[in-house]
Amino acid sequence: MATNMFPKTIIFILFLTICQGTNAAIKDKIQSDENNADTDTNSEIREKTVPDLELMQNRNQHHRMMNTIQSIRRHSKTKRRMKKRYKCYVCESSDCHNLPEEASHICTNALQCWKSRVRDAFGVxxxxxxxxxxxxxxxxxxxxYAHSSSPKKRDTSGQYNIECCVGDYCNNGTFPELPPLPNDDHDATHINSTRNYIVLTLGMFGALIAIVMIVCVVLYIRRRTDHKRMVPSRTKHDQDTYYAGDELLRVTSAGDSTLREYMQHSMTSGSGGGLPLLIQRTLSKQVTLMNCIGKGRYGGVWRGIWHGEQVAVKIFSSRDEESWKRETEIYSTILLRHENILGYIGSDMTSHNSSTQLWVLTHYYPLGSLYDHLHRSALSHHDMAIICLSIANGLVHLHNEIFGTKGKPAIAHRDLKSKNILVRENGTCVIADFGLAVMHKPNAPLDIGSNPRVGTKRYMSPEILDQRINLNCFESLRRADVYSFALIMWEVCRRTISGGFAEEYKVPYYDVVPSDPGFEDMRKVVVIDSYRPSIPNRWSSDNLMDGMSKLMRECWHPNANVRLPALRIKKTLQKLAEASSDVKVGYDGEIYV
Structure with missing residues (x-):
């Protein structure tokens, strides 16, 4: 290293000697110029121009040389300093000197040593x-820049203090201190955090509310679309406005067999059941369908509004036109109206979504069918007597013929069951669903169709299941209705409270056939095995229930000729009600409703 420094020292001494000589020459020149200042002005100005230029050049050269010398000195000093390397501590203790070697790390070949204290945004x-x-x-x-804040990001801040030093292990000892944390910064940080939480919470609730509103809007639009699709017409109190408006959906007649063509042969002008023909042709335009209340093999039953009153709308599809025709014809029969027969309003044929719909409008009963009513509640002896006697009254009115100039023919229901019997609010019942009914017209064959085994299989009589029924004899159809009525009486009595107990509702033959039995299933049980619904033994200790059980046995007898007619059943029920102290009977023999 000494060998390398010797040439540089010699060069430096030579530069210094040259600079000193130049300075002495310049000073002598200036002194001689000042001594000759008394010469005349013209020669002085003429002779002074060249020396001044030389003096300025010498001064500039002198300054450049001095700057070069100072730069060489600084460069030499920096080189010497840069070549100097130190040893530094690398630990977090206040005194690294006394720590064991495995806990204290030493950094070698260092230009500088440092120690620092850093405070993050949370004050740690x-x-x-x-x-x-x-x-x-x-x-x-x-x-x-000690005590400076780090580059600020969103809602973050920090401080640090770094002390640098030169020398071996100079960074030992205590760490530099930071100024105390201002309270307003901490409060601001806390406020910012609280604000962030509030904004996040509001954002989440806002998103949730938006989703709920979107779902509600979608459901509302879908409901309105379905409502418009299902409701082809609207009821209006002002009929002139209704028929003059173009915004309403008009219902037109459709199909080859229109309502007008059919009504010309089977409808009257109002002397029988239902409305006059002219009014019936506009029924579908005056009814608003509200909701579906039942479905069956023929279609569905809807609750509708007609002139502010609730009505039941039975909708047939076009493939069930024969059932619609038969039911319309039965309901339109003269003198059919009875308190225990479903009230008929009218029929109509409409077009909806390019398909034909056949409507039958009847009275609406909120309690629904007897099947639903028995599921909901148990019955007292009085309730049971009212239900059975009202069904018997309706059956008598159907089966009996009324003679006169315009009398009523005898009618067989052929599909009597608890689902086809509706319950009024006063507890009485009405018979409904005449889609399979048959009228007995004098000197005319029975119109029963090609298949005699129609109706609900569970309620079919033995002669229908065995195909031994005489289809040309109307009395055979009436006796088949009596068998079905016996099963309905069993369903009602089973839900009647006797001895403080009532069984849960079950359909007939629930314990021996599946839920949807076939013809062979019912034929084996009813015809071959001669099985009938079981009667509880405790009914024998109740006079009314014992009499009802005897009446059932006579009505579901395997021999159809032994079964009681509907009128005999009605009188027997009246006698049983009069003999029971639990049934309230008036002086005229009628049961109080």
């Missing part, structure tokens, strides 16, 4: 020691 302070081994890193560690 951390300390560290280290070293800088590269010249490029010096400005980042050892600058003069």
């Amino acid at each position: 302070e951390t300390v560290s020691r280290g070293c800088t081994t590269q010249h490029d890193h010096l400005p980042f560690y050892c600058n003069n």
